[in-house]
Amino acid sequence: MGNPLILNGYGIKITVDNGRLVIKNGNRSSEEKPESYYLQPNQKKITSILIYGQTGYISLEAFKWISLQNIQLNIFNWDGSLLSSVNQEKENNGKRKIAQYETYLDEDKRLGIAKNLIKAKITNSIKILDSLPFPVIETHLIVPYLNEVDNAKDIPELMGYEATAAKIYWKEFMKAIPEKWGFVERSGRESSDYTNTMLNYGYALLEAECLRIINTVGLDPCIGFLHEMRNEKRSLAYDLQEIFRGEIDVVVYKLLSKGYRVPKTDFLRMNNYSLRLREGGTDKLSKAYETRMSERIEYEGKLIPRRKVIERKGFELAEYVEGRRENINFLY
Structure with missing residues (x-):
């Protein structure tokens, strides 16, 4: 999967703003301020997103952005099992x-x-x-x-x-x-x-x-x-x-x-x-x-x-x- 971005906690949010993918990591405690990430189109620093978080949402526009950029999106259940893997098919043969x-x-x-x-x-x-x-x-x-x-x-x-x-x-x-x-x-x-x-x-x-x-x-x-x-x-x-x-x-x-x-x-x-x-x-x-x-x-x-x-x-x-x-x- 290359270079992954790992998201945990509560209140994860993935949206698109002005052509950028905006990612807010989840809250892990009331004192901790979650990190935010901003990805530009064709930016190759992130090849996959791993979501272990408990709550949050992903906008439809964000799904489209992730698909167009060939970023693999993996969502895991609480026990570590893979719930969903979204990745674009390269060869529709x-x-x-x-x-x-x-x-x-x-x-x-x-x-x-x-x-x-x-x-x-x-x-x-x-x-x-x-x-x-x-x-x-x-x-x-x-x-x-x-x-x-x-x-x-x-x-x-x-x-x-x-x-x-x-x-x-x-x-x-x-x-x-x-x-x-x-x-x-x-x-x-x-x-x-x-x-x-x-x-x-x-x-x-x-x-x-x-x-x-x-x-x-x-x-x-x-x-x-x-x-x-x-x-x-x-x-x-x-x-x-x-x-x-x-x-x-x-x-x-x-x-x-x-x-x-x-x-x-x-x-x-x-x-x-x-x-x-x-x-x-x-x-x-x-x-x-x-x-x-x-x-x-x-x-x-x-x-x-x-x-x-x-x-x-x-x-x-x-x-x-x-x-x-x-x-x-x-x-x-």
């Missing part, structure tokens, strides 16, 4: 979408893509565990399930291997998280421990990134190859997200383990005992995410930001479903 639908209906091709996704996810999980400085972590326990992926006869069987590998991964990853954070297993939304809460917020940032790339390459985010289609699901975004989830795990590990840069005061316990991140926590997590995604890694002989690797994989998938690429490989 009808033929590409038709090719995507045809590939989805081809059971062999769909299973082949799904296998490659899971191979990449498990391989990356092994790399993440190997990178953690804890000798008690037993990475080798996951390897047999990576070897079983090619033997899967259908997607349910494939998902079974992935689920078992993930269960082992989290058991080993847990060894690297200090006990004070109460991480005993991976849970979903409305988590009650600090680690899962941060993971949920981080995965939502990654989901928004994947949606932007899917729109950029002109694919349909609702038609995935691993995750089933449902009315409320962004299945293809979840597919692409699987490859890079480990990057979020590293971000959370560093925030919780390197001097405890996220204190417990950055969390708020809700009435149902689940946790949410306060403004300071979302700021720290979003900035750590940007740092990770901006780091350059080697890909096909070149050093490029991790974010660009996600884009490359999106383009490669688009080329594969169109028949312009003979094979698909999500490893990086």
Whole structure:
């Protein structure tokens, strides 16, 4: 997402005045005066707006301004899940979408893509565990399930291997998280421990990134190859997200383990005992995410930001479903 503007608190306001986008951040306390921002057209300092705020409004003219300037607007729920992502589709390629639908209906091709996704996810999980400085972590326990992926006869069987590998991964990853954070297993939304809460917020940032790339390459985010289609699901975004989830795990590990840069005061316990991140926590997590995604890694002989690797994989998938690429490989 590049350089994000993070908005928190109550009373957020986004309007347009004299051709400028006028943004008022939310009030976090009665004493604090919220910041204001003024963006000129074609000003490239802000590439995305992340809204974690509780109340406020965006004018219709502001939506138009944001769309014309190709700024991604992401709105998050209190638990960190992505409620909405507004980004302009760069390539409205009808033929590409038709090719995507045809590939989805081809059971062999769909299973082949799904296998490659899971191979990449498990391989990356092994790399993440190997990178953690804890000798008690037993990475080798996951390897047999990576070897079983090619033997899967259908997607349910494939998902079974992935689920078992993930269960082992989290058991080993847990060894690297200090006990004070109460991480005993991976849970979903409305988590009650600090680690899962941060993971949920981080995965939502990654989901928004994947949606932007899917729109950029002109694919349909609702038609995935691993995750089933449902009315409320962004299945293809979840597919692409699987490859890079480990990057979020590293971000959370560093925030919780390197001097405890996220204190417990950055969390708020809700009435149902689940946790949410306060403004300071979302700021720290979003900035750590940007740092990770901006780091350059080697890909096909070149050093490029991790974010660009996600884009490359999106383009490669688009080329594969169109028949312009003979094979698909999500490893990086």
